[in-house]
Amino acid sequence: MVSEDPQKGPRHVAIIMDGNGRWAQAKGRPRLFGHHAGARRVKEIVRACKPLDVKYLTIFAFSTENWKRTQSEVSGLMTLFRQYIKREMRGLKEEGVRVRFIGDRVRLDDKLLEMMDDLEEVTKDNDVVNLTIAINYGGRDEVARATKRLATDVAAGNLDPESVDEETLTRYLDTRVLPDPDLVIRTSGEARISNFLLWQSAYSEYEFIDTLWPDFSEDEFCKVVGSFGKRKRRFGAVPA
Template sequence: MATVEPQEGPRHVAIIMDGNGRWAQAKGRPRLFGHHAGARRVKEIVRACKPLGVKYLTIFAFSTENWKRTQSEVSGLMSLFRQYIRKEMRGLKAEGVRVRFIGDRVKLDKKLIALMDELEAATAGNDEVHLTIALNYGGRDEVARATQRLARDVASGKLAPDDVDEETLPKYLDTRVLPDPDLVIRTSGEARISNFLLWQSAYAEYEFINTLWPDFSEDEFRKVVGAYGKRKRRFGSVPA
C-alpha cells in the first residue's frame, strides 16, 4: 500500500499565546509584567517566520472572553496594545511585515482603533510576512457576524439562498483574504482551542506545547515547524 508523503513546512501558522500571567506570577511579578514579556516574544517569532518559510502568522492577542478579567488587567492590556503599535510600526514596515487585525472592533477604544487602522495602512504594501493579530476575537462571534453579513446579502437579493454552501461563508469571515492555517500552536500546556479560528482550522494540525509563551523561543518554534513537515496529512482520504 502506498504511503502518504510527508508535507512541506507550514505556510500559515496560528498561535494561541497562553501563559503570560502564570509566567509572571511564578516570578512574583504582576500579570501585566508577563504580558509585556509576551509582547517582546512576538517580535522574535515574527522575525523567525521568513527563514522558516512561514508566510502567514496569526496570533491570538485578546479574546471576546478576556473582557471577564479584572478591569486593571484589561486596561493594562489595552495600553500595551497601543504601546506595541506605536513602538513597532516603523520596524514592521521596514522589515516587510504586513499587519492585519481581525475581530470585532466595536468595543475597543477609539484611539486604539485609530492606531490599528494606521498600522494596517502603513504596512499595506508589504509582502514578506503577513502578521494577523486577533484582537477582541472569538471564533463563534466571527461566524455570527459573518452570517449576519451573508443574511443581509440574501435579503437584498445579492445572493440566492440555494447558492450558500461551505465555499460561501469563508468569503464573509474576518480572514477572507488569508489561507487557512496549516498549523495551530498553543503554549502553556493547555490542550484546548479556546474559540480560536474555529472554521478555518478544520484541517489544521495542532501542537500543544508545555512552554509558557514568554519562554517560547525561536529555537522551539523552529522545532515545532520542522516537526510539521514529518506529518502525513490525508484530509479524510486513504492512501491509494
Template sequence: MSSRVEDIRRGPRHVAIIMDGNGRWATMRGRPRLFGHHAGAKRVREIVEACPDLGVEYLTIFGFSTENWKRTQIEVAGLMSLFRRYIQKEARALRAHDVRVRFIGDRPGLDPKLQALMDELEELTAQCHGTNLTIALNYGGRDEVARATRRLAEDVAAGRLCPGDVDVETLPKYLDTRVLPDPDLVIRTSGEARISNFLLWQSAYAEYEFIDTLWPDFSEEVFARLIASYAGRDRRYGGVRA
C-alpha cells in the same frame, strides 16, 4: 537537500498561535500579571522575524479574546495600553522587515484611539510583501461566524445572494480572514489543551501542537522544532494514501 531545507519546503505556510501563559510566567517570578504580558509582547517580535527563515508566510496570533473582558478591570486596561504601545513602538520595525499587518475581530468593540492605531498600522504596511502578520483583538470564533452569518443573511435578504447558492465555499468569504489561507498548524503554549474559541471554522483541518512552554519562553528554537515536526506529518485531509 539538507533536512532543514526539506522541513521548510514541507512546513506550514500559515501558523496560528494561542499565546498562553504570560500571567503564570509572571506569577512564578513574583511579579504582577502585566509584567508577563509585556514579556510576551517582546517575544512576538522574535517569532515574527523568524518566520521567513522557517518558510512561514502567514502568522496569526491571538492577542485578546471576546472572553478576556471578564478579567479584572486593571488587567484589561493594562492590556489595552500595551496594545497601543506595541503598535506605536513596533510600526516602523514591522514595515522595515516587510511585514504586512492585519487585525481581525470585532473592531467596533475596542477603544476608538486603539482602532485608529490599528487602521494606521494596516495602512502603513499595506504594501509590504514579506510575512503576513494577523493579530486577533477582541476576537472569538463563534462571534466571527455569527457576524459573518449576519452579513450573509443581509445579502440574501437584499437579493444579492440566492439561498440555494450558499455552501461551504460561501461563508468563508464573509469571515474576518477571507483574504487569508486557512492555518496549517495551530500552536497553543502553556500546557493547556483547548482551542479557546480561536479560528473555529478555519482550523477544521489544521494540525495542532499543545506544548508546556509558557509564551514568554517560546523561542525561535522551539518554533523551529514544531515546524520540523509538522513537516513529518502525513496530511491526508480525510483521504487515504493509494
C-alpha cells in the same frame, strides 16, 4: 486529499499565546509584567518566520472572553496594544511585515482603532510575512457576524440562498483573504483551542506545548515548525 509533499513546512501558523500571567506570577510579578514579556516574544517569532518560509502568522492577542478579566488587566492590555503599535510600526514596515487585525472592533476605543488602521495602512504593500493579530476575537462570534452579513445580502436580493455553501460563508469571515492555518500552536500546557479560528482550523495540525509563552523561544518555534513536515495530512482521505 493526502498532502503531496509531506516534507513541506507550514505556510500558515496560528498561535494561541498562553501563559503570560502564570509566567509573571511564578516570578512574583503582576500579570501585566508577563503580558509585556509576551509582547516582546512576538517580535522574535515574527522574525523567525521568513527563514522558515512561514508566509502567514496569526496570533491570538485578546479574545471576546477576555473582557471577563479584572478591569485593571483589561485596561493594561489595551495600553499594551497601543504601545506595541507605536513601538513596532517602523520596524514592521521596514522588515516587510504586513499587519492585519481580525475580530469585532465595536468594543475597542477610538484611539486604538485609529492606530490599528494606521498600522494596516502603513504595511499594506508588504509581503515578506503576513502577521494577523486577533483582538476581541472569538471563533463563534466571527461565524455569527459573518452569518449576519450573509443574511443581509440574501434579504437584499444580492445573494441567492440556494448558492450558499462552505466557500460562500468563508468569503464573509474576518480571515477571507488568508489561507487556512496549516499548524496551530498553543503554549502553556493547556490542551484546548479556546474558540480560536474554529472554522478555519477544521483540518489544521495542532501542537500543544508545555512552555509558557514568554519562554517560547525562536529555537523551540523552529523545532515545532520543522516537525510539521513529518506529519501526513490526509484531509479525510485514505492514502494510496
